[in-house]
Amino acid sequence: MKIAVIGGGIIGLTTARELTLAGHDVTLIEQASQVGQATSYANGAQLSYAYVQPLANPATFLAIPHYLFSAHSPLRFSPSLDWRQWAWCLEFLWACRPGQSDRATFALLQIANLSRKAFDQWHTAGQDIHYQANGKLVIYPSADSLAGAQKQLDLQRQHGSEQTLLSKAECLEIEPALAPYRDHFAGGVWTPGECVADCYRVCQQLAHELSAAGVAIQTQQTVSRLQSRADGVLLQMGQHEQRYDHVVLSAGHQTVHLAQQLGHYLPIYPLKGYSITLPSRCLQHMPKRSVTDIQRKVVFAPIGDQLRIAGMAELCGADRSIPTTRIETLYEATDALFGIRTRPQDDARWAGLRPATPTGLPIIRQLSQRVSVNAGHGALGFTLAFGAARMLAGLLKA
Template sequence: MNIVVVGAGIIGLTTAYYLRRDGHQVTVLERNNSVGQETSYANGAQLSYNFVTPLAEPSVLTKLPFWLTDKNAPLHFKVRPDMNQWRWGLKFLSLCRTHVTQKYTLSLLKLALESRELYHELMSKELLDCDFSSKGKLLIYSNEESLSAAARQLQFQVTHGGDKYQQLSREECLQLEPALISSQQTVFGGLFMSKEDSADSYKFCQEMYLRLKNDVHFMFNTDVKKLNASAGKITSLQTSAGELQFDAYVVANGVGAQSLLQRHQANPLVYPLKGYSLTYTLSQESEAPLCSVSDIANKVVYARLGNRLRVAGMVDVGDASKDLNNHRINLLKKQVSSFFPNLRASADPVCWAGLRPARPSSSPLIKQGSLSNLWLNIGHGSLGFTLSTGSAKLLADRIAGRQTQFSDREF
């Protein structure tokens, strides 16, 4: 088939890869002038296959007043006169139940572990230069209560196919990651998963483009304005480059999917959750972590990318701009200085803000849309990088009519 993929971020590019591998003629449309320019540009860089618990979980209900009132909260919710935000928020709150959280956790875990196998296969076959590293992930907890709760969650996942983990004392955490010795924050203990990866998602996008550009047609600076439909199917795309026709249409353009699809009375409930990152270039004197580290108390993640350190954190609900919020950036910098006071970077960090395309359940839509030749690969939230290969392969399988390990009710 002649298939178009809307979006050239991490999801769109991996989707194009697996569709082209199936022998389809593939075109990718991207509104920017190159690949990976939006959410994929400077994300947290962690491929966290075992850390997929949805944001909507029971403890959220007690935290909500804090999120609404404290501008220093890791997740800050600003209420807007926006019907999309209200629909998203109400649905989100309705999902904050234990059995619902567990259901989505297990589906996401299964997809993430599939994604890991595909990432390793892809890295071996394509030899992508994207600072890919398999040194594991260490989660740091500031008290016994939070550590025990997290260990129970991971044990639940182990019984359903998740990886085994190590529970570490403070001393064992410092031995595993000496950069933490000088930390000014409380290190009570930690959990270590040895099979977690990290990589630079923007470099990954650039490398994928180099592998695809001779077999896939890319149209940059091309904004998709409307899906033209008739008799239950898409007949064409209305774009800034004119009207374009294909056999099948894949929407994989992150937060842009909401307005594109809503015109057809199909509400995917994709809402932008703003996040921030800092990228430090390290010096010879830097005391920086070698494995991925997560500061659970402040919800900040650290990922080593060669001679750089990517730091990411914050969730701002109700701010759909890509502008840097100086207060949030400065707060993130202070947390870095406290967690790794001897980082000694060679220069000030490069600051970035991006919009995560999130659904209330944290579970993406990877399926046929409301029209017969429309397919969706959207709504991955903070898990886009982690789930991209598994999502793309699943969508390619469904387009081809192949059996998969996922039921139609999953994704």
């Protein structure tokens, strides 16, 4: 088929790749001047295949009062008159039920396992993507939180996740760079099989390979109208129109508005996150492992000779502004865990709008015979991308 994939982030690019491998004639349409410029640009860089607990879980539900009234809360809610925001929040609260959270974890692990296999099949040593299979350490602030982590480990082990609960001393043995923070955490969860990579570089590599395979990558093109007809789907971009046999919507949170033109409601809402990227010379201790501080909801990923620090989740609509207070929160977290020697002139501060569903499960399905969706991956977009793309391509074979 002649297929258009709308969206040039990691989800759209991997989808275009799988559809090309399946023999389709693929065009990738991206509104920015380059691929990977939005949510994929400076995300947390973690490929977290074994640790996929959705944000909607009982622990988050119980912590909501604290999050709402804490000045340093990693989760924030800015109410608006947008009914979609309120509908999303109500569905999110319902998704925090233990049974639903467990089912979502199982489903996410299945996609993650497929994604690991697909990524490994694609990845080669010659790619300049700052890939490292360096494991992931998630640290917890108290004995009670560690007990909760043990329950999640038991759940994930049922699907083959290889993880170990560690004492504080064992955590420091695996990651000595945490020494400045030794008095502020009780232990952690170690997952040796996790990886990191630079998502933007992965996007660039995929775009290069797709172009070489004959895929047309149309940048600076905004789809203003979709019309599904008997002979295909008509896309209007500026003053010209193009017809395709099939269209895949992978445009992040903007997928909602595209689907709405076809009469479909998708429960996807942007969760805003932030990141900075610091050279290793700016740190007193540079970690070798990927580290997540579960209390602060901040991740630390070494990519090349830099450390990517990312975190937080805000329901504030499509606002891409970068408040200094949020960047300071990332600096404070970095200084607490690893110590900051000096601040760089350019910390590559960034904000991205992660398209999330209330349950944490992405939407990978056909809306009609001629339109499909691969969107709503939330904070796990990079992790799930290769597997979700393979699932979407499989749907079009049926």
